[in-house]
Ligand code: UDX
């Protein structure tokens with residue numbers, strides 16, 4: 001008999017932390033323990049300064065922490081005491097051996113499975129929250145089935161679809177919750193127990209049940225489709241620039257077709273984040289290992305276009321700034337991979353900064369939340385980069401501003417004041433198409449926006 005009054009979550013990262021905070025807030029009758037091997041991270045979850053920045057997270061954590069939400073490093077105790085175990089440890093891209101650069105690195109995942117096996121004394125439901133290659137549950141079951149104590153483990157896949165910056169809203173009002181389990185009486189029962197937890201606050205019709213492999217594959221496919229939309233519009237942005245079409249107008253025109261829909265059609269300097277590239281390359285690897293070369297190539301091109309878009313952006317900067325940026329101060333507005341997050345993983349700004357530095361530019365980075373990661377993301381660049389929290393100071397004496405992240409504050413700056421403080425001719429490269437280009441041109445800037453004709457004075 002599974003005890004449904006407790007939940008353990010192994011892995012207190014971007015997924016585990018916010019997800020469990022919302023579960024605890026919505027289900028005061030359930031005790032939720034979140035454990036992690038990283039002591040500093042757990043200490044941060046127990047402090048006033050949470051380890052991740054996410055709008056609304058502080059309030060949710062404050063409401064439940066110490067009541068029915070607990071953060072600790074006691075992994076063994078947690079496994080012993082809870083029958084429902086969510087696993088949300090990191091599964092980065094492998095950097096070594098077979099599949100390096102593509103396949104998911106499952107070492108943390110497997111270690112967790114072995115920890116569960118070592119400490120479980122009663123039957124458990126193990127819930128895959130981390131994004132995993134399809135059929136990982138089978139590997140997990142093989143490890144868990146090896147237990148001498150006769151403990152029964154049911155593995156369920158419950159992929160997370162939250163997006164950073166809107167994680168709390170996504171968790172509180174999800175489009176859907178997906179729960180995959182085996183199509184056996186035990187599998188269906190396990191699935192139902194997890195569905196009942198979500199049903200406390202999510203309407204039943206939004207809770208989808210499926211077989212295990214469909215749930216695992218749906219997560220990778222959902223991210224691949226979202227990324228593909230961005231690469232599609234980004235590829236068209238290049239064509240807009242040479243034909244006089246405007247990419248925002250094209251996106252609006254196609255997005256009003258209800259079959260296409262308006263979201264995820266915003267041209268950008270490139271998608272970033274911890275998921276899209278990793279998940280697509282994982283999908284590519286799985287397809288190749290099943291002999292599906294054409295399918296693999298198709299999805300890999302989504303990543304290739306994304307990288308090309310970043311390089312194209314820098315090439316355009318160079319071409320418009322008289323083919324040299326050496327010694328020129330360039331202010332990057334934004335370093336996070338998108339607005340409303342301090343996360344910089346795979347941010348397009350990293351690649352752009354690196355390419356500008358290779359051209360010997362003086363790069364100044366400003367960002368309201370992400371400056372702390374600049375040195376970590378660009379370790380080889382050392383003191384060649386300046387970090388400046390104030391965008392006005394970042395732009396002072398600069399030849400160009402390049403918008404990397406769509407932070408709202410960048411729309412509302414006093415650009416006349418900024419223009420006055422810059423070297424002339426002054427350039428703006430809008431990698432997010434968020435600024436008022438006509439107004440900037442009137443102020444005196446040479447304005448280059450993605451997928452639009454440039455507005456020049458020189
Ligand atoms: C993504 C998925 O959206 C989420 O469902 C999944 O669980 C994890 O991966 P996330 O990486 O947090 O979430 O951010 P998302 O909002 O999807 O943005 C990813 C990147 O695409 C960002 O760099 C964003 O700026 C970029 N983007 C998004 C565009 O360039 N254009 C768009 O139209 C939308």
Ligand code: ADP
Pocket residue numbers: 010011012013014015016035036037038041075088089090091108109111112130274
């Ligand atoms: P995600 O974005 O998938 O949540 P993160 O890297 O933010 O990924 O978080 C994953 C967390 O899992 C990290 O805090 C890491 O310390 C933790 N972790 C990794 N392996 C283990 C393990 N064996 N036991 C407990 N926690 C682990």
